[in-house]
Amino acid sequence: MKRRTLLASGASAATLAMLGMPARAQDKLKVGFVYVGPIGDGGWTFQHDQGRLDVVEAFGDQVETIYQESVPEGADAVRVLQQMALQGCKLIFTTSFGYMDATIEAAAQFPDVKFEHATGFKTADNVSVYDARFYEGRAVIGTIAGRMTKSNKIGYIASFPIPEVIQGINSSFMHAKKVNPDVEMVVIWAYTWFDPAKEAEAAKAMIDQGVDVILQHTDSTAPQAAAQEAGNVYTFGQASDMAAFAPKPRLASIIDNWGPYYVKRVGEVLDGTWTSGHSWGGMAEGEVVIGTISDEVPAEVKAEAEAMIAAITDGSYHPFTGPINKQDGSVFLADGEVATDEQLISMNFYVEGMSGDIPS
């Protein structure tokens, strides 16, 4: 089509931008973003919107972005995707797992529109999936948690019993145990990604059980507030930095940073090299970022955490490296064996030493 012939002449998107050539309005690439919640001032959707803003900043006049907030997962999503495609979007990011079937359905109706679905597993010629290796970040904060706990009880507010969340629990537990063999982990399933009331309740229940470090896979700052109120309880920011609670109770954070991936994919559509695939970036790609480690953390622990960040980033360390046994004692990874992506993506068990069962 027009855009393709224009750009096939060899001029890459970046060159055009550098030359400052004003792209004509109809030549703009329109990119749509479908959000599962309101953008707000932090959390999952906020981070995706930050990625959108990175795209705007990187490509300026070459792109036009539109978004829709709080799109329910399910039937309504298909309609929103159709609308976006009809409005001329040629690339659409659907930023929640629940849009999976809707994305596939809309993609079949609009073969010339490219779709990017976050955290899913169904692809098509014009549907890619992308996710981030959050378990890498969990390894780092698990290490800090193991060092910082005095009661040797770490709490984990889990959202839903799906592989991504289970990876996070296992990764943080293993790394906490590595630096503190006495550590126990208390998991509470909140069955929500964002619900301040439920999260606060879970945090309080944990604190009552003697937990003094809380990790969370939910988006609100309610656990931070509960920890602050309780006094000597530490937390970690989730999705966004949650810097308002630093230096205490928030010790560090796992930040979802979608900007690099979004900029890369938009660039590929602009220069015609986009192809469908699976992307699973982590610290190396800059998609998982550990927020500033606060001064509450002793220097040697901080150094240890930073060393781990460096090792994961340069690829010399994988958080799931054997020997690792499953909860029932059977072997998951032999000594020195590294988990494959397939093993991680389908993870549905706790590692050895965890107590309790994964609800099913």
Added chain:
Amino acid sequence: MLRLERRRQPSSFWRWAAPLAAVVLTMFLGGLLFAAMGKDPLIAIRTIFWDPLFGQYAAFSRPQLLVKAAPLILIALGLSFGFRAGIWNIGAEGQYIMGAIFGAGFALAFYPSEARWFIFPGAILFGLLGGMLWGLIPGVLKVRFGTNEILSSLMLVYVAENILAKMAIGLLKNPDGMGFPGSRNLKQYAAAHNPELAAGTGAHWGVVAAILAVAGAYVVLSRHRFGYDVRLTGQSPRAARFAGVNPGRLILICMAISGGFAGIAGYFEVAGPSGQISIDFNVGYGFTAIIVAFLGRLHPVGILLAGLLLALTYIGGEVAALTLNLPIATIQMFQGMLLFSLLMVDVLTDFRIRFGKAKVA
């Protein structure tokens, strides 16, 4: 001076003019709201009410109108029986969820059956039963213990939502879904699928059911003894008792009807547009249907029209959110305004506005 004087009889003109006036008033108030947000009110109103029907992409949005309207109409029709009799079932959302769970559960229990003649009607029946059972709980509580059905039916919505979450990650979870929550997609299960009957129309079996239900409800309410009992109870419970109406039985029947209608709406949705039991399968049709029922004056034909109108605000609101960058909450505000305007305008049905001083009685 302006004052209100009670009419001796409700005005039959205003009874039907009020909903129209409410729509116009909502457009006006909505326009003010959009203007305050710095958008051109005329363009916003046109985007919401005109473009989905006749705009550039109407071919895509028009079928969606039926998809959205069908569950609203079905649920509102069911509610209208109870509302007429003064039985306030606020928990249609929960009954809708339970209908979807029962129906989908029945269909998935036989996966991968190919006996559509058995699976599809059976699943609809189970959807009906699921909704009915959930509706009968507050009914029985009210009849047996005098519990307030407004509270108990509403509370059961939250119970149903938790059962839904449990089903999506437990019993009904797709065994081939790699551990992710959500059931198998019923769209890919031919025996249970509620398909689009004619391509590009959006009409599925739920739409057919809604139309049949409108006709059925009309006949029952205006021609059948039961409709008479319902109306009489609403107007004068005492008179109804003298006429031989058993109030407890009436409550149970009304709760069963509203629950059952919501239940089949739930199955048609889960087997069609939505496709799967997922944690956030329900999107508030059960609550919006309350607006539909009142806007339609609890009359089947009125509900049909009101359902289409509310569906239009959903679709149009979405288009407006996207093209004009309005926050999505605007749609809900708009729908809320509609009910509010109706309540305001409704004053005219029972009262007449008089100018000048009140006469001394």
